[in-house]
Amino acid sequence: LRVQLERQRVELRREIDEQGADPDVDELAFVDDTGFSDRSHSAEERSRLISLVRALRSNLRDVERALAKMEAGTYGTCERCGNVIAPERLEALPWAVLCIDCKQKGVMG
Numbered sequence: 001l002r003v004q005l006e007r008q009r010v011e012l013r014r015e016i017d018e019q020g021a022d023p024d025v026d027e028l029a030f031v032d033d034t035g036f037s038d039r040s041h042s043a044e045e046r047s048r049l050i051s052l053v054r055a056l057r058s059n060l061r062d063v064e065r066a067l068a069k070m071e072a073g074t075y076g077t078c079e080r081c082g083n084v085i086a087p088e089r090l091e092a093l094p095w096a097v098l099c100i101d102c103k104q105k106g107v108m109g
């Protein structure tokens with residue numbers, strides 16, 4: 001699973017990078033970047049890109065959190081309620097940091 005997560009992290013960073021954004025910065029600073037606007041994206045394309053990058057980044061944050069939890073030895077437990085996350089869920093979504101109950105309650109993550 002760790003290898004899978006690390007691969008996912010590399011993949012996500014690459015994709016964010018390809019969109020002209022910095023994977024390590026939370027703010028979407030690339031919008032004001034001249035390199036970005038020089039590519040003459042329309043406003044629509046731009047907002048589509050922004051939501052794409054936002055989704056990629058939030059996935060990247062989850063992956064990084066899951067990796068940090070592995071380091072800490074708390075991987076597989078819910079960040080919200082502390083319950084064990086179902087193995088099927090982790091198999092489908094190795095970067096899951098919330099159990100299915102908390103996820104469905106709509107709390108962050």
Ligand SMILES: [Zn+2]
Nearest residue numbers: 078081099102
């Ligand atoms: Zn939970």
